[in-house]
Amino acid sequence: MKIDLLQMVESGGCSAKISPKQLEEILKYLPLPKDPNILVDIDTHDDAGVYRVNADLALVLTTDFFPPVCSDPYEFGQIAAANSISDVYAMGGDPVLALNIMMFPAAKLPIEAYAEILKGGFDKASEAGVRIIGGHTIDDYPPKYGLAVIGYIHPEKIITNAGARQGDSLILTKPIGTGIIMAGHRLGLANEADITEAKRLMKLLNKSGAEVMKKYNVKGATDVTGFGLAGHGLKMAMASRVSLKINMKKVPLIGGSYKLADDGCIPGASFRNLDYADEHLLAVEELDYNLRMIAFDAQTSGGLLMSVSHDKAEAILNDLHKAGLTSSVIIGEVIEFQGKYIHLEN
Amino acid sequence: MRIVDTKGQLCPAPLIAVKRALKETAVGESIMVLTDNQTSFNNVSRFLKDNKTGFLVSAAEGIWTLTIAKTSGESPQVNAEDYCDSSIAHFGKGNFIIVISSDKMGEGDEVLGHLLMINFIKAIKDLDKLPLKIVFYNKGVTLATNDSPVVEFLKDFERMGVELLLCATCVNHYSLADLITIGTLSNMFTIAEIMASAGNIVKP
Numbered sequence: 098m099k100i101d102l103l104q105m106v107e108s109g110g111c112s113a114k115i116s117p118k119q120l121e122e123i124l125k126y127l128p129l130p131k132d133p134n135i136l137v138d139i140d141t142h143d144d145a146g147v148y149r150v151n152a153d154l155a156l157v158l159t160t161d162f163f164p165p166v167c168s169d170p171y172e173f174g175q176i177a178a179a180n181s182i183s184d185v186y187a188m189g190g191d192p193v194l195a196l197n198i199m200m201f202p203a204a205k206l207p208i209e210a211y212a213e214i215l216k217g218g219f220d221k222a223s224e225a226g227v228r229i230i231g232g233h234t235i236d237d238y239p240p241k242y243g244l245a246v247i248g249y250i251h252p253e254k255i256i257t258n259a260g261a262r263q264g265d266s267l268i269l270t271k272p273i274g275t276g277i278i279m280a281g282h283r284l285g286l287a288n289e290a291d292i293t294e295a296k297r298l299m300k301l302l303n304k305s306g307a308e309v310m311k312k313y314n315v316k317g318a319t320d321v322t323g324f325g326l327a328g329h330g331l332k333m334a335m336a337s338r339v340s341l342k343i344n345m346k347k348v349p350l351i352g353g354s355y356k357l358a359d360d361g362c363i364p365g366a367s368f369r370n371l372d373y374a375d376e377h378l379l380a381v382e383e384l385d386y387n388l389r390m391i392a393f394d395a396q397t398s399g400g401l402l403m404s405v406s407h408d409k410a411e412a413i414l415n416d417l418h419k420a421g422l423t424s425s426v427i428i429g430e431v432i433e434f435q436g437k438y439i440h441l442e443n
Numbered sequence: 444m445r446i447v448d449t450k451g452q453l454c455p456a457p458l459i460a461v462k463r464a465l466k467e468t469a470v471g472e473s474i475m476v477l478t479d480n481q482t483s484f485n486n487v488s489r490f491l492k493d494n495k496t497g498f499l500v501s502a503a504e505g506i507w508t509l510t511i512a513k514t515s516g517e518s519p520q521v522n523a524e525d526y527c528d529s530s531i532a533h534f535g536k537g538n539f540i541i542v543i544s545s546d547k548m549g550e551g552d553e554v555l556g557h558l559l560m561i562n563f564i565k566a567i568k569d570l571d572k573l574p575l576k577i578v579f580y581n582k583g584v585t586l587a588t589n590d591s592p593v594v595e596f597l598k599d600f601e602r603m604g605v606e607l608l609l610c611a612t613c614v615n616h617y618s619l620a621d622l623i624t625i626g627t628l629s630n631m632f633t634i635a636e637i638m639a640s641a642g643n644i645v646k647p
Contacts, residue, residue, distance in 0.1 A: 362459055
């Protein structure tokens with residue numbers, strides 16, 4: 098029996114995130130703990146929390162889990178793990194330990210699928226040098242999987258959403274479009290090559306990108322996931338009190354993403370993300386409608402969005418290309434805050 | 444009229460079907476889109492609005508019907524509000540708004556006044572035409588809370604495309620923010636603008 102996880106879900110991967118608008122409403126009522134050792138919390142909408150242990154060591158903590166983003170259980174495990182670990186890389190940390198988080202419908206799916214998902218997660222974690230030392234499973238439908246990850250970081254070398262500075266160049270390390278391609282895949286509209294490429298990108302660890310950031314002492318970065326390129330850019334702009342100017346024509350897209358979007362294959366998550374960001378968005382009049390929606394396409398295990406000083410940008414790009422992140426490109430710049438946090442142009 | 448039945452389909456299949464229909468339909472023809480999924484309804488509506496394509500909405504028994512009039516090549520420009528103002532009976536919107544400024548209707552006994560207001564709101568659905576919007580302010584916002592005796596009626600109106608606007612200052616004043624999940628919080632400028640531009644205001 099061939100197991101097709103994708104037929105079980107309406108919105109897989111990071112598309113299944115709760116609306117950022119709702120999340121913000123809820124979090125308003127949760128007081129943030131006060132502790133001088135908490136170096137990064139949700140206040141800056143960052144990818145992970147950071148807690149100082151001593152002057153030289155802080156812990157990066159993060160968790161992420163989601164319903165299937167692809168059909169094959171082993172690949173789903175790999176993608177979910179790469180996505181979970183990515184938050185540690187985005188903060189400039191070294192991931193070390195993890196726990197499995199699994200929801201699995203034992204009565205509806207063969208137990209082999211369970212084993213395959215875990216194996217995918219284990220293999221991807223090993224590639225990242227992460228040891229999985231436990232986990233927890235609940236019987237639930239549809240399946241969901243991810244990791245809770247702990248990483249090490251030097252307390253003074255944390256890369257956050259708040260580190261973007263006016264004049265910086267914006268570099269994106271992976272093409273976008275995974276949300277569109279995988280939605281198209283579910284409907285039988287996407288071509289095989291694009292699906293394979295989307296899966297390859299989702300499985301690709303942000304490890305090498307993070308190493309380049311550390312080498313060049315980059316201060317501001319995030320990974321692009323469920324809120325889309327523009328959504329995560331917005332969080333970065335807000336935390337840094339700047340505006341990000343993104344040229345959508347320069348943003349690399351996976352294969353036929355544009356054509357699919359033009360055919361109307363725009364996942365619900367894009368509308369949700371756009372809805373959240375609308376009031377902070379300044380799009381030029383002539384901005385192509387499909388490109389605007391693609392800017393909000395929810396990415397699963399997307400690339401790093403880095404804010405790097407203009408004079409280092411070329412050297413950083415070179416290193417990224419050498420590290421195999423050949424799609425890395427400058428997609429815009431950081432400008433003084435001008436009433437709207439995100440500027441999209443053609 | 445071309446019918447695009449997307450019942451049972453999940454996002455983004457309905458939007459794909461609508462875009463395809465828009466491409467294939469001749470100018471002057473109209474398209475009727477059926478969906479039973481709230482998210483798809485919201486997203487198709489947003490898509491049409493963003494592309495300045497006019498459409499009308501009706502809803503019954505969990506099915507939304509969007510009627511799109513294709514009036515020009517790529518992006519038909521029809522003002523939805525104009526359509527709503529016209530008297531196409533089956534779309535059921537009249538050129539009026541309702542303003543609920545209190546949890547009571549009329550002067551006199553308070554218990555009676557509250558009961559009357561509840562009955563008034565329940566009676567709206569039996570009117571020949573629904574209002575375009577219902578605006579709640581001052582004690583009126585208390586009728587929109589989750590434990591209000593008319594909340595289910597208000598949800599129905601919302602599903603039928605009646606916009607519910609709640610005065611945010613009032614919601615905060617009565618500390619109801621946690622208890623309200625319907626409608627849109629609105630500021631006084633918007634409320635003033637809506638009242639000033641309304642064809643008729645019905646105020647019980």
